[in-house]
Amino acid sequence: MAALVIAAMTVLRLVYASAIELRTDEAYYWTWSKETALSFLDHPPMIAWLIRFGTAIFGDTTLGVRFGGIVAMLVTQCLLADIVRRLTHDARAVALAVLMPEAALYYGLLMAKVAPDVALVPFAVAMMWSLVRLAQSGDGRWWLAAGLFAGLSLLSKFTAIMFAPAVAAFLLVPDWRGRWLRSPYPYLAVVVAIVVFSPVLIWNAQHDWASFRFQGVRATTNYGISLRTIGDYIGLQFGLVGFVMLPVVLLGLAMTAWRGYRTREPVAILLSTAVLVPFLYFFAKSLTLRVGDTWPMFMWPVGFAAAAVNLAMLPGEGWSARMIRSGIFWVNIAVVSGIAFVVIVFLYYVAAPWNLLGKMDPIGAEAGYEQVAARAQAALDETGATWIATTDYRTYAMMRWLFRDRGVPVIEINERGRFQDFRDPGMDGIKGHAGIYVGREPDNHGPVWDSIPAKREPLAQVERRWRSVLIDTYALDKLTGWTPELSPPKDSPLFQWRVLAGEFAKRELS
Template structure:
């Protein structure tokens, strides 16, 4: 399965967000508007080995999956001493589409998951040994997980319950180690705090829009969330994991067992939060993925624990059957999806295909290169971060690429090559209808239409792009924060429309 992910990582062109994170890996900033810098560092690790290739960008995700599985195996080994439970724990993520295949698709969650699992592993070691120094390790890994994605904070209720609910609470409340762990976590997370303090707390404001958005009850977004969990975790695996979590939570509540409380709360609290949030907001496909590896550990431990309790033979046999079915059917599904994207010639999902919808940028880049050759222009302009990222990825520094708006996304980015931009003509590459946006009222460039190009995948058109020549203007890299060219957009695909169909875009300025 690791070889399968490696082939996938090498064969499938980058998606737009992956290319965007790759652009971050070329910077030395302490933080970024959208997320902490962990994913940029993970990509830099891979490209240092394999260069600026698709495998280089995604290699960190392949390593992250292996580290996650090793931590899962050791957690279950320590709690059960059952080889079959350990094997089950290792195979469960292989049978879940998001982990078995899509951990090769880099995202901030990919950088966060191994650190979050390392935090859980440290707390398991703490519970078994009673050595307070494991709090310090847990604090370090907690800070590193936050340095990758803010949603790691959703493990805080589980850690608090682990500390306060068991009978040992007064021992640890009187100990300096939990408090020192908090300081260690803050120190590890400090690059994000420093960057935000220097930039009006921009990334906290950006993410705050998503966390507080509410557009009324929508059964569509609720159905999207539930369907995504079945698709990405597994149609059989999801019920198996949830059942294991509920039984683990019951044991933890009945016996005040620290690890059972930790594992069950770490998944059930975020799951219930996202479930409630999905009634008013489209929950992103990756948002809940940080928590399910902990659920895999709980489910594997639950199987071994049931065998030691007074469960009926029929119930034990049924539990083992469904666990094996979940793993077998899940791995088969992962392999089928792999073959569909790597070897099949069809597009069975049309425009909603998650890979196909972001493929075909090579066609746009080829037309942009032709326009550069025809006009003698020396740089490329875009008006959305996705096109910007893909043009930077495909041109690999041969031509300066700049997004002329949303400059709040690019604070502390290095000079893109203004000596090749200032006083020279440029090529605008924009998706229709961005070429007719009111934004252009603030840009005094002379625009000359050069043509259009379609972006398609396996015969299905996704978008049409306009190619124009720009003259008489030099873009401003650092416009005032109240300028329309500084303001960034909060992604429309995260926000449902009030009417329940389509989506709406939101804007937020750098000063909130």
């Protein structure tokens, strides 16, 4: 039954990946996959490599861009199954461990929406799997495998560093700490992780440590305590992990932590700490800042494993039959209701004609760029312009995606700190030619234009709609008398990544 459910849900994700147009961040990461840069300002390069893997098979299609996430989900489930099998030897616990992700919207559907978090998940779980193998075998060479997967996790997203407290507790709290502290393997594992992570370190050393400084803004920004952002964080976890699943997993984690630290059992310490520390950290950040919906995504699969193992261990610990039946009942409710919720969300986006959330819809808010692209193409045809300019990375990414087969260069003329080491977009076809500027109102009147000597001639306005709901209005201008500068000085307002990092944090709060 579990295998049939997984097969059906995999088909569901394939349909979603094929049917829903790319969102702005997905298109942005797709532009990365076309570059040879070692790393990028916003994130490490793994997501670009994952997209390149999918597009090498299916081409530059929505399925090609998202296919890596579907594979990542299956790999994650295989690793969860083996972790739970090794710890419990209970087939029902194994089935539960692979079905719980299917019942969580984060994974049952949104693993088909590519993001750095999606690339991180299988490597993070693989690191936990390696440490479980280490605990069971006592073979220090598993430290090296853990170091490899730790490096690959960091190549996916910097939040992987939040597993460090769990690994430290796994090493230091159990009675074996003396043995491993005297062993070379944990130290070699750190070396392996650093070597694997070295492309990011090299790129940052060449670019003024840009990524770490950019991400540091989010880690240190403080706008004062806000009940709204706390509510957003808790609500998102209920919605994306599951309204019944989240309490079930948190209870399982609490019991696992109690068991692990009371008896100094390494794996229980590892699994519980790997989730509870990031969960509490994000809760603390939510007091003053909106936590992104995918930021905690990397930790919950470990929580699913811990909850499944915890349920299998209850009979051997002398818990009452009533308590055990209650646990099984609520887990079953969590899985059944969660899968039903994922299917309903899938049908809403793929088959339903309504917009029930208006501009707040997380998918609909980034839909409708085809309307903007169609009007931009008409403007190109009318004016003889040869290239498209934007002033925000979302519009840039969607225009580049939607014009990918038309040979029209698309350039974001500011925020050039995002595009360090990117290839030439085709300047020979830009110099001396008019361009079409596409900008969201009122951003099209931003102060960046004070630094651009181009002549702007208003052409048209176009509305971006999703299911009849107006999302945004865009202005189209003709640009003449100017050629964009791809590599402005770092103190130029057209470079501006430091300022943009602060603006990002403010936008997340609003």
